[in-house]
Amino acid sequence: MSVELPFQISIPDSKLDLLRQKLALTEFPDELENTGWNYAKLNQDLPQFTKDIDVNGFETLNIHYVHQKSSLANAIPLLFVHGWPGSFIEVRKILPLLVQSSPQFPAFHVVALSLPGFGFSEGAHKPGFAPEQYAEVAHNLMLSLGYHEYVTQGGDWGYLITRIIAHKYGGKHSKAWHTNFPLATPLNFSVNPILFLQHLFTPYTAAEKAGIERSKRFEKEGQGYFHEQSTKPQTLGYSLADSPVGLLAWIYEKLATWTDSYPWTDDEVLTWVTIFYFSRAGPAASIRIYYEFIHSANGSQPSSFEPTIPLGVSHFPEELRITPRKFVHSVGNLVFQVEHSTGGHFAAYECPDELVDDLREMFGKQGPAFGVVPGKNGYEQRIRANL
Amino acid sequence: MSSYKIDIPPTALSTLKSRLENAVFPDELEDSGWAYGAPLADIKRLVARWRDGFDWRHEEQKLNAELPQFTRDIEVDGFGTLNIHYVHKKSERGLGIPLLFVHGWPGSFLESRKIVPLLTAGSGDARLPVFDVVALSLPGFGFSEGPKKTGFSFTQYAEVSHKLMLALGYTEYVTQGGDWGASITKEIARRYGGEHSKAWHINLILAGPPATQDPSSYTAIEKDGLARFQEYKRSGNGYYRIQATKPQTLGYSLADSPVGLLAWIYEKLVIWTDAYPWTDDEVLTWVSIYWFSRAGPAASLRIYYEVEHAGQEVGSTNFHIPTIPLGFSHFPKELGRIPKSWYHLVGNVVFEVEHDSGGHFAAHEKPELLVGDLQKMFGKSGPAFGVVLGRNGYDG
Numbered sequence A: 001m002s003v004e005l006p007f008q009i010s011i012p013d014s015k016l017d018l019l020r021q022k023l024a025l026t027e028f029p030d031e032l033e034n035t036g037w038n039y040a041k042l043n044q045d046l047p048q049f050t051k052d053i054d055v056n057g058f059e060t061l062n063i064h065y066v067h068q069k070s071s072l073a074n075a076i077p078l079l080f081v082h083g084w085p086g087s088f089i090e091v092r093k094i095l096p097l098l099v100q101s102s103p104q105f106p107a108f109h110v111v112a113l114s115l116p117g118f119g120f121s122e123g124a125h126k127p128g129f130a131p132e133q134y135a136e137v138a139h140n141l142m143l144s145l146g147y148h149e150y151v152t153q154g155g156d157w158g159y160l161i162t163r164i165i166a167h168k169y170g171g172k173h174s175k176a177w178h179t180n181f182p183l184a185t186p187l188n189f190s191v192n193p194i195l196f197l198q199h200l201f202t203p204y205t206a207a208e209k210a211g212i213e214r215s216k217r218f219e220k221e222g223q224g225y226f227h228e229q230s231t232k233p234q235t236l237g238y239s240l241a242d243s244p245v246g247l248l249a250w251i252y253e254k255l256a257t258w259t260d261s262y263p264w265t266d267d268e269v270l271t272w273v274t275i276f277y278f279s280r281a282g283p284a285a286s287i288r289i290y291y292e293f294i295h296s297a298n299g300s301q302p303s304s305f306e307p308t309i310p311l312g313v314s315h316f317p318e319e320l321r322i323t324p325r326k327f328v329h330s331v332g333n334l335v336f337q338v339e340h341s342t343g344g345h346f347a348a349y350e351c352p353d354e355l356v357d358d359l360r361e362m363f364g365k366q367g368p369a370f371g372v373v374p375g376k377n378g379y380e381q382r383i384r385a386n387l
Numbered sequence B: 001m002s003s004y005k006i007d008i009p010p011t012a013l014s015t016l017k018s019r020l021e022n023a024v025f026p027d028e029l030e031d032s033g034w035a036y037g038a039p040l041a042d043i044k045r046l047v048a049r050w051r052d053g054f055d056w057r058h059e060e061q062k063l064n065a066e067l068p069q070f071t072r073d074i075e076v077d078g079f080g081t082l083n084i085h086y087v088h089k090k091s092e093r094g095l096g097i098p099l100l101f102v103h104g105w106p107g108s109f110l111e112s113r114k115i116v117p118l119l120t121a122g123s124g125d126a127r128l129p130v131f132d133v134v135a136l137s138l139p140g141f142g143f144s145e146g147p148k149k150t151g152f153s154f155t156q157y158a159e160v161s162h163k164l165m166l167a168l169g170y171t172e173y174v175t176q177g178g179d180w181g182a183s184i185t186k187e188i189a190r191r192y193g194g195e196h197s198k199a200w201h202i203n204l205i206l207a208g209p210p211a212t213q214d215p216s217s218y219t220a221i222e223k224d225g226l227a228r229f230q231e232y233k234r235s236g237n238g239y240y241r242i243q244a245t246k247p248q249t250l251g252y253s254l255a256d257s258p259v260g261l262l263a264w265i266y267e268k269l270v271i272w273t274d275a276y277p278w279t280d281d282e283v284l285t286w287v288s289i290y291w292f293s294r295a296g297p298a299a300s301l302r303i304y305y306e307v308e309h310a311g312q313e314v315g316s317t318n319f320h321i322p323t324i325p326l327g328f329s330h331f332p333k334e335l336g337r338i339p340k341s342w343y344h345l346v347g348n349v350v351f352e353v354e355h356d357s358g359g360h361f362a363a364h365e366k367p368e369l370l371v372g373d374l375q376k377m378f379g380k381s382g383p384a385f386g387v388v389l390g391r392n393g394y395d396g
Helices: A013-024 A040-045 A094-098 A131-144 A157-168 A193-201 A206-221 A224-231 A233-242 A244-257 A266-277 A288-295 A352-363 B010-021 B040-051 B056-066 B115-120 B154-167 B180-192 B220-236 B238-243 B247-256 B258-271 B280-291 B302-309 B340-345 B367-378
Strands: A005-007 A048-053 A061-068 A076-081 A108-113 A150-154 A174-179 A310-315 A333-339 B002-004 B069-076 B080-089 B097-102 B131-136 B173-177 B197-202 B325-330 B348-354
Touching: A013 A244, A048 A131, A061 A131, A076 A131, A076 A157, A094 A108, A094 A352, A108 A131, A131 A157, A131 A288, A150 A157, A150 A352, A157 A174, A174 A352, A224 A233, A224 A288, A224 B238, A233 A244, A233 A288, A233 B247, A233 B258, A244 A266, A244 B247, A310 A352, A333 A352, B010 B040, B010 B258, B040 B258, B040 B280, B056 B280, B069 B154, B080 B115, B080 B154, B097 B154, B097 B180, B115 B131, B115 B367, B131 B154, B154 B180, B173 B180, B173 B367, B180 B197, B197 B367, B238 B247, B238 B302, B247 B258, B247 B302, B258 B280, B325 B367, B348 B367
Parallel strands: A076 A108, A076 A150, A150 A174, A174 A310, A310 A333, B097 B131, B097 B173, B173 B197, B197 B325, B325 B348
Antiparallel strands: A005 A048, A048 A061, A061 A108, B002 B069, B069 B080, B080 B131
16 A cells, blocks of 8 residues: 655755756746746645556556545545646646535545656656556556545546546446547447437537637647657657746647637746646656557557446537537447537636536536445435434 | 858857756656657767867868858848858869759758769869859758748749859759758749759659559559658658647747757757768757757748648649759658659659668768769760750860
């Protein structure tokens, strides 16, 4: 049983001095002088820990995670999985809402890990650490925290990782999953004949049409980072490790273009980016997931994952790829679907209220996933009077 | 026109050294070799040498001694005047055939270094033709100014090159190009071919596929060449995809981190060559030209974006095919090759040579072979002999 240690973000002065020196050499230091290194607020808002987690066939990795229990004992255990260029910070706004207890909606116990190679988690040291391994880490973390049955929420890589969790550990451990990034491959008559026909005869909504255009633009103009990261992450990694300016630009571009006019403050951006700059494994480690995915069996051909546990989807209009509604049924056992009129890729950060409302609805008393975790339905247990 | 000596200011050298001293390296996965990109041991070693030991001043002096350089303002329609840096060496005997050498990315005028003496040599075999060589720094590369506005694509690169030749008094000339140089010289052949450009030679031939193909007719070499292109698209063109869509985003890294720039370029120097025995100083000289470039390293990436967005993708067959004589040298470790049955999409191939060694940077890796090919193509018994009126590469 591995030991949980409390964790506070604390960057050594030597690293801060080196960053200052580098920034002093840039051509536009003024914009970067006030980099928000004040992690005290993050440490206050997010109770963090580290723990060693074993991974089958790989090494033991020390994993950093946020963990906050609701005051309600039988809150639903929820695992939140971020993506790239995200981090555990994406749980920041939804956390206080999710753990709230109320007769009106379910409460959750929340676990948000730093994926291996991100934030303050160790990164893998050997090749081949693919999304299946990330899923195993997340699942083993939940087990080690005593959450043998849980639900998940994820976007970006979090979508794929929680899909793998739903497939491999679904039923017995993962009981339902929710995503804001339902990537579906185009329907195939031989695979989903009914869905294919339904899709054929259902006209696209205006939102879907706009979304398809957006997806095409993304494919044409927005995937350069994906191609480089999935083929030569080490080559790119030298730039991201050595240049805070380069790292900032690389990530900021996504923060701006992948969101729905989110009013980033400079300090918000810089806090987000410095988590990468000061990450335990270094920024170059975070992009290896792209390479490992493409080179894994499930990355190089249509995936074999077929999860059957209940799936909930929230659609945000400025997401990178818009999945037409009928396609979403091929992602999993769709029981819940909500369409929003604003919001983008980083839903938990941009639209925390909406995302939490969706989870509360999906898992709430009238919801399709109510009570999926036996004994932990997120509501106050009524003490039955013995009549 | 003024003569030019590379003379990087001392502050630039000391800033570089400071950055190298502050270098922060990523880790690396165990036993990963080249699979994920440039290996850490190589980059660390090169950075250490660049920081202490590599003598830029010495390299600079050698370059200045070997390559007579100049700058000249060239007017470009819609883009104003650009100050262009170029090498210009006349043949040491006879009437040299004016030859414009056009580099690509991540190349530079430096790629002409080894072929210039061979092409211009007076002491060589008198049966072989000699050349006057012009090797420009493309706008945004080396010591040429870069364009300040968007839209500077093949048309403009060709225009600059052509106008440079005219300004040097070469109303008729021939061209040699690889990488972007192959596409740019194709554009020159299209726009100025016949009247000005008389023949062109390339070492990267990209076009097609044609509307109808018969893959069963392809030879083993042709199949292999196409397979190499497929592999390049599958695993080797990430750089292209980012440079063609978000060059500015990447540019911050390359401008700010000499380590990042070194890795970005070094990876290509190794994987695109045929086991070329790079010395560390050779690599560092090459990369320093990017680091110290007049427009900065970010500017050099923009050609990818501009070409992609002008609808003039490399290999595009939408345009008039040039008719002037085309020569082609195959080096086996080039990024790929197209079948002979597609050549009509590129041009009028009159000369073709197969080599059994060499890669993408032919002029640097195999200067004797490349020069030999040009001498054959333009020599007395060659298919392009005498294309330039009055300057056939021989005496009188």
